[in-house]
């Protein structure tokens with residue numbers, strides 16, 4: 387790929403621990419919400435850079451392992467990934483500092499934004515942006531493990547970025563980490579994850595198919611009110627989500643490709659990106 391001449395993140399080339407951010411340079415603002423690790427607030431860094439600051443609630447994350455991984459994560463840079471700027475790890479709670487996305491999660495954006503503002507071209511473009519970010523992670527052998535519209539964020543002009551990639555590995559709550567747990571994302575999981583928690587970029591592809599279904603239903607919950615057990619039975623017997631009302635057949639066909647029963651028959655993100663781009667050039 388051609389070296390993209392994107393501006394390096396503000397953390398580039400800083401002190402020896404370039405992923406270490408000095409909390410003195412961070413002014414915390416309003417609460418944005420709460421996630422797996424506790425409260426997240428908007429923060430202004432060095433007087434001008436808008437950030438989101440996750441303030442790690444004690445006991446929610448294996449912090450030392452994460453701080454090690456942060457070095458790798460700051461190197462993952464793509465216009466469709468929420469950039470990790472760095473961490474404040476010299477005090478407790480530790481802070482995770484990332485790029486700020488002003489419209490919040492894609493899930494809430496889909497449900498809050500009126501349908502006429504979300505035509506099929508816009509919906510398909512959102513899926514393509516997520517696919518680009520995921521193709522970049524796939525190229526870097528980086529698995530998300532919890533891809534869904536709730537874990538994507540929206541910025542200006544319907545820019546969509548994938549967030550919180552890889553963080554699932556550091557959650558200590560086993561209601562979330564074990565596939566039998568009440569917080570495990572069953573509805574986004576393929577058979578091999580349900581049976582053996584075997585994560586891969588191909589299990590991210592299955593989740594991407596469910597994310598596409600979420601997008602084209604403007605934020606419906608997959609499988610409605612079915613219990614986790616009912617969903618597991620359906621998925622293991624090859625029953626998949628129905629075509630969203632008004633969704634083009636060729637777009638639904640791409641979702642079906644993502645739901646191949648075994649990982650090998652699902653296309654990689656780099657192929658999905660080509661497929662979706664071709665559809666968007668031809669029909670919309």
Ligand SMILES: CN(C)c1ccc2c(c1)CCN(c1cccc(-c3cc(Nc4ccc(C(=O)N5CCOCC5)cn4)c(=O)n(C)c3)c1CO)C2=O
Nearest residue numbers: 418419420421422426438486487488489490532550553554
């Ligand atoms: C283990 N996994 C998968 C995890 C771990 C942590 C988290 C998540 C998954 C996902 C949820 N999450 C979390 C929690 C809280 C905030 C953020 C979160 C929210 C942002 N932005 C906004 C912007 C606006 C609003 C808002 O209030 N509105 C209402 C008015 O209309 C505009 C939108 C909310 N969030 C943002 O930019 N980032 C980077 C993170 C995030 C995303 O980061 C986490 O912190």
